[in-house]
Amino acid sequence: MARFQDIGKSVVWALISAALSQASSVVERSSFGNGRRISHGGAGLTGWLVSGSDLCLTIQLSDRIILTPPYPGNKRGALWAEEIIHDPEWSAAFDFRANGEERSGGNLQVWSSANVDGLAFGHCDYQYRNLGRPSKLQIKQSTREFEVLIDGNTCFKTAKAFVPPGNVFGITAASAESPDSFEAFRFVATSQSSSEANRKKERNYEAQHRPPPAKDEKAPSGGNIDGQVKDLQNRLQTISSATTKLMEELHALSATNADRMKEIIRIIAHRDQVSSVDQRIQRIERMVETMQREIERKDYQHQFKQLQDLLHNSHSGLLDNLQESSHRILSSAPRMGFFIFLIIAVQLLLAAAYVLYKKRRSGMPKKFL
Structure with missing residues (x-):
């Protein structure tokens, strides 16, 4: 019994020492x-x-x-x-x-x-x-x-x-x-x-x-045994109370961790949405930067010269086609001189007929009432 008590006290001292040291x-x-x-x-x-x-x-x-x-x-x-x-x-x-x-x-x-x-x-x-x-x-x-x-x-x-x-x-x-x-x-x-x-x-x-160290190996008296058992019970009760308190702290820590996990899940869900938008913006920025680098790095003088030549050729072809079309229109149209001569001749004929009519009318006998 004395050895068991010594072991129990050693355990208690070890627990107290570890707690105090930590x-x-x-x-x-x-x-x-x-x-x-x-x-x-x-x-x-x-x-x-x-x-x-x-x-x-x-x-x-x-x-x-x-x-x-x-x-x-x-x-x-x-x-x-x-x-x-x-x-x-x-x-x-x-x-x-x-x-x-x-x-x-x-x-x-x-x-x-x-x-x-x-x-x-x-x-x-x-x-x-x-x-x-x-x-x-x-x-x-x-x-x-x-x-x-x-x-x-x-x-x-x-x-x-x-x-x-x-x-x-x-x-x-x-x-x-x-x-x-x-x-x-x-x-x-x-x-x-x-x-x-x-x-x-x-x-x-x-x-x-x-x-205190034991003086001999004789069995302790009944009164000493009762006191030692009572002391051991008190120590065990102290350890039980400390364990209960530790369990309460563990439960409180578990509840705190659960709250933290919920908050982390909520933050992660919101962060995923923000991260998706941010990734899209970053892709757009990279595309714009790539286009800007290509524009700054590439020489477009050759393309501009080709475009200028193309416009010049198109302009020359358009003028040639316009001149050819106008020449065709003029060559295929009827001659205006013939029409003018015809109109003048008709008018002269009409004038001569009118003059002849006046002369004949003036030469006709006049009737008087």
Whole structure:
């Protein structure tokens, strides 16, 4: 029975040690979104100063923080941790997403500085916009090197840079006239000194609750057995309560994941429509650019010369046909001189007949009444 009790206590100590070790490595007041809701009804973010520009405050949801909204543009959003990191060895994991139109603009910065105008160093090119999923940024500093990773890939790493302790973490975002929407899902800061301090607490807890060594192998008395059984029952009840609480958190996490899945499906459906329209526009733009390049690159002087020759030949042929047609019309038409002579002769005959008629009438005898 004593061995069983020792095993039970060892299991309890192991569970408590693992929990303390895991929780101690996270700087809680410089972290958010680490396995729990970020905000409850917009009640603020514990340990962080939240700000925005032009009365358009940063939007806090249960699973994300929208630093700059999709509309309107030219907005600013910022998160600044209140707790100072005193340990020279630390790491930060930041999950974010950037969405916007194809020609949108904006910028997102992660700070570890006591002064916002501090020195910046390091650079790498990475396509993080409109991925449809959060990008994971990791910043690590040890006594040997400083390293930045994006989605598990090393952005840059150097042993010549070292950020001195005594700084705070900050996240700032700004959007352009055609805005990008920056969303912060998770920021987890870990510190080596907090882990060491909590491991000391763990060792003290274990030393205080470790049972005294057995003096002999004699069977314990009935009273001791009852007390040990009762103590074991209490410990098992504590473990059962912790398990129940863990199951409740798992159920809450499952419900949150279901909501996220519904939202992702809705966003994907909308994004498919937008992507289809965007692909059509891109195809049209490529066609226009291809035509423009062909026009600029190809020499049309030869085609213009051929067209000019064709027009000249057509004009010459039309004039020749017109002259030939007019000549035919004139040659096939009756002679006008004959008609004129005939008309004049008829008129002279009529005049002579009229004169002859007058003479005969004047020479006729006149009758008087």
